[in-house]
Amino acid sequence: MNRLLSLCITALAGLLLLYGVEEFPRWGDPLQPASAHVSPRYIEQTIPETGVPNAVTSVLADYRGYDTMFETSVIFTAGVAVMMLLRRSRGKKS
Amino acid sequence: MVRNLDDLIIRTCARLMVPFLQIYSLYVYVHGHTSPGGGFQGGCIMAASFILLAVAYDIGEAKRRFSERLNAIFCCLGVFIYVGTGAVALIFSANFLDYSAWQHIIPVGPIMARYYGIAMIELGVEITVMAVMVSIFLDLVTAGEQEAVLERDHD
Numbered sequence: 577m578n579r580l581l582s583l584c585i586t587a588l589a590g591l592l593l594l595y596g597v598e599e600f601p602r603w604g605d606p607l608q609p610a611s612a613h614v615s616p617r618y619i620e621q622t623i624p625e626t627g628v629p630n631a632v633t634s635v636l637a638d639y640r641g642y643d644t645m646f647e648t649s650v651i652f653t654a655g656v657a658v659m660m661l662l663r664r665s666r667g668k669k670s
Numbered sequence: 671m672v673r674n675l676d677d678l679i680i681r682t683c684a685r686l687m688v689p690f691l692q693i694y695s696l697y698v699y700v701h702g703h704t705s706p707g708g709g710f711q712g713g714c715i716m717a718a719s720f721i722l723l724a725v726a727y728d729i730g731e732a733k734r735r736f737s738e739r740l741n742a743i744f745c746c747l748g749v750f751i752y753v754g755t756g757a758v759a760l761i762f763s764a765n766f767l768d769y770s771a772w773q774h775i776i777p778v779g780p781i782m783a784r785y786y787g788i789a790m791i792e793l794g795v796e797i798t799v800m801a802v803m804v805s806i807f808l809d810l811v812t813a814g815e816q817e818a819v820l821e822r823d824h825d
Contacts, residue, residue: 626781626785627784630703630705641756644795648748658806658809662810
């Protein structure tokens with residue numbers, strides 16, 4: 577009974593999500609809101625402004641420099657966290 | 671846990687592959703400007719070369735080639751290069767991370783200054799990713815070994 581109920585809830589939620597997807601812009605539509613805001617400027621101005629032929633790199637490292645800076649900081653923090661968690665036992669042993 | 675296994679074929683293959691992996695890593699980093707790639711991917715490949723060495727030989731070999739002290743320095747150095755590249759712009763009264771301010775230091779125009787600024791921060795990302803990946807791998811592997819050794823001693 578409980579399983580049947582969960583199945584019904586899952587199916588209902590899935591149908592609800594599918595209904596929501598209907599409202600999405602079509603795949604690859606150039607006029608969808610996500611493509612119409614800043615993307616055309618990046619695509620047109622990447623080479624005149626940065627000289628980098630790869631728009632992904634110029635967005636990653638130049639236009640979204642803060643984002644990548646903190647990504648690097650997160651990786652650094654992860655390394656330090658692993659060091660702190662795992663090297664404690666070594667210090668206790670010696 | 672990585673054991674010290676005595677296999678000539680594996681060791682020779684690993685030793686031959688390491689320089690090519692490192693050159694390929696630098697290729698991926700340099701070609702991040704024109705093709706898919708960049709600091710994150712290049713750093714992971716560079717770390718893979720050290721991890722391959724550690725797996726094919728043993729942990730001691732990897733640590734001899736890339737000591738813990740150097741590793742910790744590289745971890746910080748990458749972030750420092752990134753933030754420093756951005757902070758230099760502040761000296762020339764530009765915004766933080768505005769690489770076009772580098773035109774006052776390197777003799778190129780503002781557009782090429784941004785080009786080389788991107789290359790510099792990608793270098794910082796590559797160094798940090800490489801050092802952190804090796805550091806996490808060595809930490810996980812040696813901690814497991816130590817626990818096994820402790821357990822054996824306990825028994």
